[in-house]
Amino acid sequence: MSGPLSFELHRSSNPTKEHATGRCYVLVPVVKSRAASSAASPSARTSAARLEEVAGLARAIELDVIGQGLVPVTTVRPATFLGKGKVDEIAGLLRIDDVGLVIVDAPLSPVQQRNLEKAWSAKVLDRTGLILEIFGRRARTREGSLQVELAHLNYQKSRLVRSWTHLERQRGGFGFLGGPGESQIEADRRQIQERVIKIEKELEQVKRTRGLHRSARQRVPYPIVALVGYTNAGKSTLFNRLTQADVVAADMLFATLDPTLRAVELPHGLKIMLSDTVGFISELPTMLVAAFRATLEEVLEADVILHVRDVSHEDTEAQAGDVVAILDDLGIDPADHHRLLEVWNKIDAVSDEGRHELFERAARRAGDERVALVSAVTGEGVDALLAEIEQRLVAHRMVIRITVPAADGSGLNWLYRHGEILDRRELKNGAIDVLVRMPPERLDETKRRFDLPPDLSTSEEE
Structure with a gap:
């Protein structure tokens, strides 16, 4: 099917009603006007790369991406974000392909989300909702699960708006309280708040337990080296290469969510604790940065931070900028080059010409701005990386x-x-x-x- 949306449709050969729950469209609004641009908060990467990324996020939770496309937006509409013509056009396509879920890569307001769901007769997820869904499926530890639930509840609370008619029903008081009762929206908000308070108390206990473990490690003490990077940059594969561990490593966005620690011995006998962390992503919602701050404690305390970059990706520079911005938000100085070491990963996936250019660029970086070029898959450059980590750790000893x-x-x-x-x-x-x-x-x-x-x-x- 052709049209202004330029969809690439991937139809199932025998679509069924049972399969329809996993079928989705992925839409990336491309805001044209400067004024509207600030409302959409587009990242520095190309529109095509944004579309590829959000489709990858959808596939990471096993959704069947039936159609994906860029949607031009001249002016952001307060009611639906998209213009009426586009909303109607997409509604027709959804009916034809029997799709019940639409992912819109934009910061939709609660009113916009509700109006789009009504117009399309389909569930609508914005970028924050999609990332929360992925985090919910990936969390394995108790702390990770609690952090996800806390972020999700805060997100849900922001979605409780008066325009959602099913929340406007009145219900009577109960027990000895009596009174005129409360609206459903108020009851839902109160129940969410009660659960938030309970989770925050549980998290405090989990943090105390982690603090005891951290104190025990500090008494050893081993320096901490943390891996950070854009999602799917190859951190877990590199972690496995350095530790001979079997952490989940897949060509999938957000394959790792919970932090993992392993001891590693460096070339001259110095032992370190290596930490693998959740991948960063552009326009990470503020509520998620705050919710996962405890999960990133190993990064905050790390003696050396390895910023793993996928240098084979067309948007590697934009991805690096997003990681640096989040580190800055966490209070880590991006200019601290002694503590931050860039690791240019996936050099095995770069052409011969591209490799030559990368090594030339790396040769021009001296002192603390040196970089390490590696292939976590083949092991190329790993020994030099370990030596560089050791050199940085002992420099001030x-x-x-x-x-x-x-x-x-x-x-x-x-x-x-x-x-x-x-x-x-x-x-x-x-x-x-x-x-x-x-x-x-x-x-x-x-x-x-x-x-x-x-x-x-x-x-x-x-």
Whole structure:
């Protein structure tokens, strides 16, 4: 079917009523006017890339995308977002293809969503609703599930509008309260608020438990290295490559939702905790950034953050910009290049010419702005990445030479647990002479434990 929407229709050979619940249209409004543009909040990427992304999001929850297309919008309509002609045209297509779900990649107001559902006789999801649906299916841990439910309830509460006639029915008071009763919309809002309060209390308990686990890790202590990046950038595949783990890694948007931690030993013996996190996405709703802040605690506390980029994607620069913006919202300074390390992933999927250009660009990045080029699938560049992580972690560690008495076995063990032994020699009297690299926060404790002078000079190299 052709027309101004330029749909690519993928019809099932034998469509059935039973299958219709999973059939959907994906629409990306393309706002033309500058004034309307601010209402739609389009991302920096191309319209075609936005369409590909939202269709991928729909398929990530096993929806059958029957039609997808770009919808030109001259002026955003307060009642329906789209113009009346487009609304009527889409209504006809929905009837023809027996589609009961429409995903509109735009921030629809509750009134716009309700009016479109009425005009199309179909369920309508905006971008926030779609992402919430994906998060709901992906969450596995208790905290992840609670965070999703909290965000979903807050979203639902914002959808309770007077124009939804089924919520305007009055119902009488009950029990001893009596009174004139309350409207259905007020009752629904009250029930949602009660559930929100309960979830927030449960989350506080979960956070306390996570805090205890975090304190236990800090006593080890291993540096934390966190993987972040745009959804489907290959973080979980890289995580598996570095840890030899079997975290879910699929060519699917938001394949990972709950944070995963694994211990990894770097080339010279330094151990780290590697954390895989939920993928970021453009125009991530504010309520989701807030709801998943606890899930991203490992990122906030990380000593090194690996920003994994899919350099084979046509919109890799726009995706990188979205990730940096969210990190900035979380309070992580994008200019802290020592802490933030860009990992250019999927170089195996780039042409020979493209690879040459990437390596040339990387060669021009020096110092803390260096990047790591890898293929999480083939393993190319992974050893160099691990070496770079180690170099950044030890850059601010102090090197101290300590003589440990022969009888102080526990002291020697303490140095091995909290520092990095660079050299060890046994002296004639049985004492052990060690050259150890210590993190700055352990320096004072080290001096006290081994009775070292407070003004002991240290260096990063010896």
